[in-house]
Amino acid sequence: MIMHFQFKPLFENKNIPGWNFSFYHKKQRFTGVYHQTGKIEWTSNTPEQEEMEALKSQIHELMLYHVYE
Template structure:
């Protein structure tokens, strides 16, 4: 389960889409960039392939809930 999910706009002009995000998963911190297209660019601690799909799906859901709601 993702814990302490946070995000902030990439740009000072908040009309330009793109967000930095971070969260903890299994006591490890992950960070990345969520692009307007839904593409996730991991910037630190890329998840293992076995967990990549689940974490990517959870990040998408959280971003849709917080940003596009």
């Protein structure tokens, strides 16, 4: 489960898509970049392979809810 999810625009011009995000999962902090295409680029720790798809799905849902509402 993702906890303390945060995001902010990559660029000062908020019309340019791309967002930095961070969250905690199992007491470990993860950060990354969410691109307009939905691609996730990890900038810190990479989640374990068996958790990767579930976390990506949760991030996509959160971004759709908060950014594209």
